Structures are given as C-alpha cells and as structure tokens.
Amino acid sequence: MKYVFGNWKMNLGIRESVALARGVARSLRGKESVPEVAVFPAFTALSEVHKALSRSRVQLGAQNIGVEKSGAYTGEVSSSMLEDVGCSYALIGHSERRWKFAESDELIADRLKACLASKVTPVLCVGESVAEREDGSHEEFVTGQMKSALSDIDVSNASDLIVAYEPVWAIGTGETATVAQVVEMHTHIRSTLQSILEMNAEEFSILYGGSVNPENAYELLREREIGGVLVGGASLKIHAFQDILEAATEVITAQGA
DSSP states (O other): OOEEEEEOOSOOOHHHHHHHHHHHHHHHTTOSSOOEEEEEOOGGGHHHHHHHTTTSSEEEEESOOOSSSSSSOTTOOOHHHHHHTTOOEEEESOHHHHHHSOOOHHHHHHHHHHHHTSSSEEEEEEOOOHHHHHHTOHHHHHHHHHHHHHTTOOOOSGGGOEEEEOOGGGSSSSOOOOHHHHHHHHHHHHHHHHHHHOSOGGGSEEEEOSSOOTTTHHHHHTSTTOOEEEESGGGGSHHHHHHHHHHHHHHHHHHTO
C-alpha cells in the first residue's frame, strides 16, 4: 500500500476546497491500482468536502485534533467532532504546529492518545531542523520526538498509526531531502518504532513530507521503505497533485503492491 496525502494547510475557502476535492476524486475514477488518498482541508471546509467525497475513494483528514472530548477549550476540535464530519485521519505534531505554535512534545503526546482512542487514524509527524541535520544529531532528535509521543501509548495494530517524516528544512523551501537521506531516516524511524512499541515495525507505514512535487514523487515512492508522501503546496494544484497520484499508481502497478 502506498499513501498520497494532501495537506492544504490554511488555504482555500469552502467553494475552492470542494472543487479541488472533486478534481482529486475524478482523477481516481476507472483506475484499478491506486494509492490510499486523503485530503486535509481547513476545519471550516471539512463538512462540505466530506459531502463532495461521499461516493469516491478519497478519504478526509483533519490538520489537527483536540485533546479533550468536550468542554471549555476554545479553538479546539475534538476527535468525536472529527468523526462526526467524516474524518479518517488527523495530522498530529506537524512541524508548523511544533515550531510556529509552540506545541510541546507533551501536548503532541496527549493529542496522539486522544486520536488513538477514537476511530480517527493519527499521522504522527516528526522531523529535524537544519541545525540538527547539520550537527549530525538528526537521528537522536527524531528519536526523542518519537519516544515522547509513543512511550506511554497502546498500539494494537500497525494500521492504527502512520508516521510522517518531514524535515523542517525541506518544508515549503523547495529543498527536498535526497532519496538516500529519506530512506536512511525512514529506516531509523522503523527501528525506533520496533524498540518503543515492541512490535513488528515492518508493517508500519512511514510517509515522507517535504517539498514533494511531480518531479520527485516517483523517485521517492518507488523506494519500498517509503510508504507514501505527505504533499503540501503541490496538493493545492490539481494538475500537480494528479501527476503525483499517477506516479504512485505507476509504482503500485510496477511493484504489484
């Protein structure tokens, strides 16, 4: 299985989101071998996008998830609310939440627990800044993020959790990690999952996110260690996203996955 997730971030109004979602859905029609596809609109567009995707193979995801089930938590959206609007996935610990909104490792761990207790599958995002990459502490840094998030949780099946490696220095910068760098880090993440969760880590899906585009998608997706891609800016352009989906389809067909 390969995954292609489109994170729309704080872009697009409801009408634009619905139009883009329909375009993504149309691109999968009539194809037998396709990846698992999900789009992550802004909270305000989730309900209408869900309606637009109701008869398609495209899943719906949220860009964040609240810790509590309900109560006086202004600005938060609970797991039950996301379930109610049809979300299958939720991003947790995206680098922009960590760095721009100062979400701590502890808060991210709490969000992950709340998500795992629901029917929404968490996509745990981890990744280092340019400082950790340059001083060689990137593996240690990502290990710390994973231990903080995963050490006190119960994961029954590998399908209950997806991890996305997104180096901060490659997000929105146009600079993509080399395939060798991605494979190396994915291998490290898989080993860390095995150590923390004491499960067969080969069954976990680990995605790459960081300036993924039509030019590099096939090269990334053809690596068996890379379970899919978390696409940012390119997911806002229907033709670019369709090219990425086509690359995933070609890889799936070629590998018989």
